[in-house]
Amino acid sequence: MARSVTTQHKTIATVAAWIVALLIFFPILYTIITSFKSEQEAIQGFNLIPSGTFESYTEVQAQSGYFKFFLNSVFLSVGSTILALLVAIPAAWSMAFSPGKRTKDILMWMLSTKMMPAVAVLFPIYLIFRNLGLLDSRIGLMVMLMLINLPIVVWMLYTYFREIPGEILEAARMDGASLWNEIVYVLTPMAVPGIASTMLLNIILAWNEAFWTIRLTTTDAAPLTAFISSFSSPQGLFWAKLSAASTLAIAPILIMGWFSQKQLVRGLTFGAVK
Amino acid sequence: MKLRTLILGLCSTSAIAFAAHAESITIATVNNADMVRMQTLTEDFTKANPDITLNWVTLEENVLRERVTTDIATKGGQYDVMTIGTYEVPIWAKQSWLLPLDKLGDDYDAKDILPAIAGGLSVDGKLYAAPFYGESSFVMYRKDLMDKAGLKMPDAPTWDFIKQAADKMTDRANGVNGVCLRGKAGWGENMAFLTAMSNSFGARWFDENWKPQFDQPEWKNTLQFYVDLMKADGPEGASSNGFNENLALFQQGKCGMWIDATVAASMVSDPKSSKVADKVDYALAPDNGLGKRGNWLWAWSLAIPAGTQKADAAEKFVSWATSKHYSELVANKLGWASAPPGTRTSLYANADYQKAAPFAKMTLDSINAADPTHPTVKPVPYVGVQFVAIPEFQGLGTTVGQLFSAALAGQSSVDDALKQAQDAATAAMTEGGYIK
Numbered sequence: 034m035a036r037s038v039t040t041q042h043k044t045i046a047t048v049a050a051w052i053v054a055l056l057i058f059f060p061i062l063y064t065i066i067t068s069f070k071s072e073q074e075a076i077q078g079f080n081l082i083p084s085g086t087f088e089s090y091t092e093v094q095a096q097s098g099y100f101k102f103f104l105n106s107v108f109l110s111v112g113s114t115i116l117a118l119l120v121a122i123p124a125a126w127s128m129a130f131s132p133g134k135r136t137k138d139i140l141m142w143m144l145s146t147k148m149m150p151a152v153a154v155l156f157p158i159y160l161i162f163r164n165l166g167l168l169d170s171r172i173g174l175m176v177m178l179m180l181i182n183l184p185i186v187v188w189m190l191y192t193y194f195r196e197i198p199g200e201i202l203e204a205a206r207m208d209g210a211s212l213w214n215e216i217v218y219v220l221t222p223m224a225v226p227g228i229a230s231t232m233l234l235n236i237i238l239a240w241n242e243a244f245w246t247i248r249l250t251t252t253d254a255a256p257l258t259a260f261i262s263s264f265s266s267p268q269g270l271f272w273a274k275l276s277a278a279s280t281l282a283i284a285p286i287l288i289m290g291w292f293s294q295k296q297l298v299r300g301l302t303f304g305a306v307k
Numbered sequence: 308m309k310l311r312t313l314i315l316g317l318c319s320t321s322a323i324a325f326a327a328h329a330e331s332i333t334i335a336t337v338n339n340a341d342m343v344r345m346q347t348l349t350e351d352f353t354k355a356n357p358d359i360t361l362n363w364v365t366l367e368e369n370v371l372r373e374r375v376t377t378d379i380a381t382k383g384g385q386y387d388v389m390t391i392g393t394y395e396v397p398i399w400a401k402q403s404w405l406l407p408l409d410k411l412g413d414d415y416d417a418k419d420i421l422p423a424i425a426g427g428l429s430v431d432g433k434l435y436a437a438p439f440y441g442e443s444s445f446v447m448y449r450k451d452l453m454d455k456a457g458l459k460m461p462d463a464p465t466w467d468f469i470k471q472a473a474d475k476m477t478d479r480a481n482g483v484n485g486v487c488l489r490g491k492a493g494w495g496e497n498m499a500f501l502t503a504m505s506n507s508f509g510a511r512w513f514d515e516n517w518k519p520q521f522d523q524p525e526w527k528n529t530l531q532f533y534v535d536l537m538k539a540d541g542p543e544g545a546s547s548n549g550f551n552e553n554l555a556l557f558q559q560g561k562c563g564m565w566i567d568a569t570v571a572a573s574m575v576s577d578p579k580s581s582k583v584a585d586k587v588d589y590a591l592a593p594d595n596g597l598g599k600r601g602n603w604l605w606a607w608s609l610a611i612p613a614g615t616q617k618a619d620a621a622e623k624f625v626s627w628a629t630s631k632h633y634s635e636l637v638a639n640k641l642g643w644a645s646a647p648p649g650t651r652t653s654l655y656a657n658a659d660y661q662k663a664a665p666f667a668k669m670t671l672d673s674i675n676a677a678d679p680t681h682p683t684v685k686p687v688p689y690v691g692v693q694f695v696a697i698p699e700f701q702g703l704g705t706t707v708g709q710l711f712s713a714a715l716a717g718q719s720s721v722d723d724a725l726k727q728a729q730d731a732a733t734a735a736m737t738e739g740g741y742i743k
Contacts, residue, residue, distance in 0.1 A: 073555070156381065263366060266340075267550065268570060
């Protein structure tokens with residue numbers, strides 16, 4: 034009896050999980066379906082069966098060079114992630130293994146900066162970028178993306194590092210390891226799964242960032258978010274083309290997320306259950 | 308050997324000199340068909356100007372507006388040419404954010420620009436933006452349904468006739484709505500239509516002392532007429548419909564009449580995308596016999612921000628893109644029907660264009676019927692037909708648009724919407740220092 038109840042619960046939970054997953058994924062699925070419709074079909078209302086035309090993809094490719102934007106997205110997301118890890122690993126190490134009186138306050142303060150609406154600092158940031166000659170520069174945008182994702186990276190690594198026994202690091206110190214050696218040869222290899230999941234999440238966040246990437250770029254540094262934005266039209270039908278552009282923009286990160294989902298889930302849930 | 312070295316040296320020097328001389332200009336634009344077409348034809352410009360290269364930034368209309376405003380206000384210098392509308396030009400020119408266009412060239416023929424359009428893009432007699440394409444609004448209607456209703460559309464209909472025709476054309480069992488009008492909230496969406504419509508009802512946004520006028524009977528008559536008309540003869544969910552949604556409805560044969568931008572004429576009469584292409588005719592926007600019609604005036608125009616370091620190259624490009632030569636280039640490559648409409652008198656005198664675009668005369672008459680400097684029956688302190696050319700209008704227009712859209716959706720009454728609009732406008736005008 035108990036076994037049948039457990040099986041029933043499992044079935045209900047599985048069905049519920051599938052329904053929730055489908056609900057979450059549905060907007061993306063519908064975008065992909067719409068990309069294979071004609072503009073007329075796209076605006077006619079809800080319809081899950083497209084005519085299967087590739088017209089929108091052809092037009093999107095003819096209108097804007099996808100690969101230039103794609104390469105910028107890769108450069109910015111990977112570059113900002115590497116920069117963020119370089120800053121966050123020592124910071125998280127320090128907070129996890131030699132916490133001060135105010136460490137928790139600092140962590141909370143770092144996280145609180147994520148709660149500030151980006152538009153509130155648009156003008157100051159724009160002026161700083163202008164004065165430093167960083168508008169439409171990949172390096173400037175890479176630093177910006179690193180800064181806005183840094184709180185999450187530090188938090189994730191901090192949570193991960195705290196799970197590593199401090200005695201192992203002490204043992205390394207006893208064996209004469211310097212601080213650098215301790216971080217590079219002892220801590221980092223042990224934390225590789227956590228660093229990998231943090232890295233993956235940060236790449237996804239940087240890839241999808243649309244506020245600053247659209248506002249601080251024009252042509253040279255513009256990533257795929259700017260590419261998508263260019264397909265909306267005030268006068269003329271554009272839903273199918275916009276869907277094709279969106280599908281092209283999200284496909285690489287969606288595929289990457291699919292293959293690395295185990296690491297991502299592990300990284301996001303680490304430390305949540307003890 | 309020496310000669311070869313000399314030639315190689317000369318070539319290298321020339322290449323370096325050319326590279327150092329080449330100027331690259333960045334153009335911010337929107338994703339409209341005419342703009343996209345221009346991007347495909349720029350080889351003509353770069354061939355004639357090999358020292359200038361063009362970079363394009365295409366953005367969604369609102370993002371473009373926000374980005375160029377940020378850039379121009381901070382003198383960011385990101386753009387050398389900007390695509391802006393009739394709303395921005397007078398405001399930005401007065402702030403000295405735009406360069407006057409006084410070096411467009413001897414053969415540019417600025418006098419050929421339609422006077423109504425040129426008036427909307429000039430401040431103190433100086434042109435601050437060159438029109439790339441212009442538009443007014445008019446009635447697009449189905450001749451077959453009008454015949455079936457036993458009516459004949461006059462060239463210049465009244466609102467009462469529109470109501471009568473809409474009632475007769477509505478056939479909801481067969482998915483036909485008598486009339487399709489904008490209902491989606493936004494200063495450039497439903498408020499463009501409703502502000503132009505209100506002009507023909509004798510209403511105005513503000514009196515001569517900037518006091519909001521939504522508590523006056525003219526606005527009540529406008530909004531009540533609009534809501535009643537749409538409830539009786541409009542499509543379902545009309546409060547979510549903007550230009551693009553109504554375009555799709557009309558092209559699918561679901562609207563008897565559609566009052567909207569004149570540029571839509573080429574889209575509804577295109578057999579490739581419109582099921583009713585051979586059944587469409589046009590009339591002037593309606594009036595109420597008060598001397599003003601419910602049509603607007605807009606021009607997507609190219610302007611040069613004051614912060615640019617490449618003003619000469621930018622002005623050369625603006626001159627090329629808005630010239631008669633450009634219209635001829637489009638006509639040669641794609642046919643006269645694709646020439647950017649609504650900017651030049653000569654285009655409307657061209658027999659080939661008239662033949663290719665049967666809506667040409669009605670478009671011209673509509674543009675000529677709009678007067679941005681005297682848009683209303685009663686006097687007003689502002690310019691702009693479907694907008695008020697003050698910086699506060701974007702925010703206020705959208706707020707009022709949301710209130711009117713809610714009234715159309717039945718979420719509030721016409722009286723409540725007008726009262727709230729009056730309160731919002733009074734607060735905005737007080738905050739802006741226009742009234743105390």
